[in-house]
Amino acid sequence: MDQNPTVAEAQAADSAVEEELLIEEISIDGMCGVY
Incomplete structure (x- = not known):
């Protein structure tokens, strides 16, 4: 698990x-929908 910490x-x-x-x-999208 600790062999590739950079990948995680x-x-x-x-x-x-x-x-x-x-x-x-x-x-x-919410702002566009309001206006």
């Missing part, structure tokens, strides 16, 4: 970035 960190970072992008897209 990279996967965690990718998932965090994807979640942020999804949240941004949803918030942008």
Whole structure:
């Protein structure tokens, strides 16, 4: 498990970035829908 800590960190970072992008897209869609 500890042989490739960088891989685990990279996967965690990718998932965090994807979640942020999804949240941004949803918030942008919500703002566009209001206006």
